[in-house]
Amino acid sequence: MSSTGATTVEARSLLWTPSDSVKDVNRRKVIRAAMADPGITQVSLAKRLLLSQGTVSAVVSELQQEGIFRVQSEEGERGKRVRLGAVRGVAVGVEVNHDRIAVAARRVDTSAVEYESVAFRADQGSSSWVRESANLIKELTVQTGLDIDHIVSIGVGIPAAVDPRTALVTQVAASLDWDITGSVPERFRDHFRDVPIIVDNEANYAAYGEHLYGAGRGAGTMLFVKASVGLGAGFIIGGLIYRGRHGYGGEIGHLTMDPDGIPCRCGNRGCLETLVGGARLLEQVRQAYAGYRADLPTSVEGMIERAKRGDAVCRRVLQDAARTIGLALARVCNLMNPELIVLGGELGRAPELLLEPMMDGLRLYALRGMVESKDPVKIVGSDLGLAAGARGALGFALMTDRTVEA
Ligand SMILES: [Zn+2]
CATH class of the missing domain: 3.30.420.40 (ATPase, nucleotide binding domain)
Structure with missing residues (x-):
C-alpha cells in the first residue's frame, strides 16, 4: 500500500454512503470519475461530469486536503492530474x-x-x-x-x-x-x-470500455461493433450508454438484411448474423474446401489466423463478411450518424484485413455527407481487444x- 495508517479511507463507504445534498452528489461524482480514470486532468473531469471548472476545482482541493486525492500539477493549472490518495x-x-x-x-x-x-x-x-x-x-x-x-x-x-x-x-x-x-x-x-x-x-x-480506455476516447458519439460468433454492438452517446426502452439498443446482429433469408436463432429471418455470424463463415470455408482439404478451421479465431497467413478462401470469406457488415453499418449511420465506429470481438483482431472492405460497404450506402466530408465517419480497430x-x-x-x- 502506498498509503498506510488509520487515515486510510474505504472506497466503498466513500461511494455508497447515501446522501442527496448537491455537494455530496458532486463530490461522489468527482471521486468516481477519478477512480474510473486514474490520472484524469481536472479539465477532463469537468467535461466528463458536465460540471463547471470552479465546482470541480473546489471539490478537488477539498479532497486533496482530506488526503483522498493526490494532485500533480507539473503541467500547470490546466494540466492538474488527479489520483486517489489514502483510499483503499x-x-x-x-x-x-x-x-x-x-x-x-x-x-x-x-x-x-x-x-x-x-x-x-x-x-x-x-x-x-x-x-x-x-x-x-x-x-x-x-x-x-x-x-x-x-x-x-x-x-x-x-x-x-x-x-x-x-x-x-x-x-x-x-x-x-x-x-x-x-x-x-x-x-x-x-x-x-x-x-x-x-x-x-x-x-x-x-x-464503454473503448470509450473510457481505448479507441473511442474523446469521441462524442461512438458505435462499438462486436463481431465474434454472434454480432452485437453498443452505442455511446455523450458519454452515456444508449440502451433504449427494453435494453435492445445496438442489437445490430438482428438487423433484417433479407426478409426471405434463412432463419436466425432469434426466430426472425435473414438477420445480419445469418450472413456473417461465425457459424456461417466457417460453413462457407468448409464448403469451399469440401473434398480437397481436411484441416479446416473450427473457430473464427482459427479462420482469422489462416487468413493472415494467406489462405485465400478464409481471406475472401472474411472480407466479404466485412463488406456486408459495412452495408449494415451504413444503415445504422444513416439513422444515428456516429462520429466513430470501433470494430471489436474476434474480427477486431484483423483490422489490416477487414477495415478497408468494411469501409467500402459503408461508403456505398451511407449518405454522402458522412463519408465524403473533410471529417468523415471513421472505422478503427479495437484498442482493448477481447478485454x-x-x-x-x-x-x-x-x-x-x-x-x-x-
Ligand atoms: Zn436474428
Missing part, C-alpha cells in the same frame, strides 16, 4: 460470454489492471457461470493486494438484453443452453454479500451511482 478499494468488471469468462480487477488508486480470461463450458451446470465468475473475481482481487471485503463494485456484462430500469434480463439469446435469467445481483449475493452488482449487456460494456467488456464493466460500475437506471 478494488473495482471489478466481468464479461460473461458463450464460451469465455473474463475478469478485470484494479485497485482504485492505480492504473494497473489484473486481467484473466478462462474458457467456459456451459455443460457444467446452469449456475456454473456465477461460480466460475466468483472464483475468478476472488483470485484477481487477491492479486491486486487487497481482499474481497475491499471490493467497491462489480460490473457484470452478460450476453443478454437487460432492462435498464429493473436490471432484470429482458431476453436471453435462444442459443444459450445455460440459465442466465432473472436477477443477476441476487445470484452473486452468496459470494459478495454487500457489494453493488451492476448488470448490463456485454457489448454495451465493451463499448474491452471486462474493462468497460469495471469502469462503468465505478462511474454509476445506482444499481438500476430508474
